[in-house]
Amino acid sequence: MKILIIGCGGVASVAIQKCCQNSEVFTEIMIASRTKAKCDALKNKLENPKNGKKPTKTKISTAQVNADNVSELVALIQQFNPEIVVNLALPYQDLTIMDACLATGKHYLDTANYEPLDTAKFEYKWQWAYRERFEQAGLTAILGCGFDPGVTGVFSAYALKHHFDKIHYIDILDANDGDHGYPFATNFNPEINIREVTANGRYWQEGKWIETAPMEIKREYNFVQIGKKDMYLLYHEELESLAKNIPGIERIRFFMTFGQSYLTHLQCLQNVGMTAIEPIDFNGQKIVPLQFLKAVLPDPATLGERTKGKTNIGCIFSGTKNGRYENYYLYNVCDHQDCYKEVESQAISYTTGVPAMIGTMLLLQGLWRKPGVFNVEEFDPDPFMEALNKYGLPWHENFNPVLVR
């Protein structure tokens, strides 16, 4: 089947390589992005691989596209005529790509929810507002199909389906022990990453959102295969959909680990105004400090070779089954260097790109297809869980986990 992938950065390059390992499903891919040279380089790598790997059987073509422009997207989609458009560019392009899908009658999938360029605020409301139009067109839009959001939602649906009558609490824990040797670098797009971690924290408790200052709530947790790490409460987009889609959930929180060097640099950059998103005048030109910072930071796509260590991302569920109170931890551990050996990428891009491929595959196979706009926890988790084990992100269970205070 034919798919169009928009974007050719860290996440897209993993997703495309994983699709190409699965050529029976993905017979033809067009890679279209702002910088066509990156698409051509990836096509060349897949068609003429080194280290004794076999060339992919998937037919690949490339194109230049500005995904902020709906009519450019529409022309490209009409010309290539894919089954689905997979958005692995940036959250700013979500709505234009959804508009183009509606105009051309194509399914849609992404890994991050829309945020406007000029406001550091991500929310599902803009994309959920497309629900009726996708329903009426008989098209499926799958939102947030990376790891977090993505696998964390699938884990939640799986826990609810197989282990609980009711889930009371969910804690999502995202640990990254990767060391790339730089004093400061981000593991995915720096602009999106810094907007996320400098925002206020927020969590859902007893029917309302509780807001915190950035990094105000800190806990220590002992992660399997990583060890003890400090982690901080952040607002993360799956909290919004899970608070709605897990019936009767009483509390849901998200914690992410950060090293001291990262936090010290970030604090300093914030203090001097380098993370600001309002344009300033510089030598007669308007520049956005955060976009300038992105330009001087290492490109996340180049971190793979240098990054050593592991990620451990998962969810701890507490709830009731047959009247008994139970705790259950589902998680994945991913090794940065193993990812590099397989697809020349670090684990953050890998843990996002693999689920994007799996969600696309399930939609193409008709297993995750229904008219409307959906978050991943609204589909049957079982085929996704099976595919995670098969395609490089095996999961583990702990029926007696240490809980987060």
Ligand SMILES: NC(=O)c1ccc[n+]([C@@H]2O[C@H](COP(=O)([O-])OP(=O)(O)OC[C@H]3O[C@@H](n4cnc5c(N)ncnc54)[C@H](OP(=O)(O)O)[C@@H]3O)[C@@H](O)[C@H]2O)c1
């Ligand atoms: N759910 C999760 O677990 C998770 C985790 C990490 C990241 N993400 C999401 O994954 C997405 C990709 O992240 P990444 O690290 O791969 O970012 P990245 O390396 O910066 O790649 C973004 C790609 O999009 C292209 N692009 C940007 N604006 C475009 C436009 N207007 N038209 C066409 N192409 C455009 C870029 O082109 P150039 O090459 O010209 O810059 C680049 O190829 C982001 O939305 C991020 O939030 C999700």
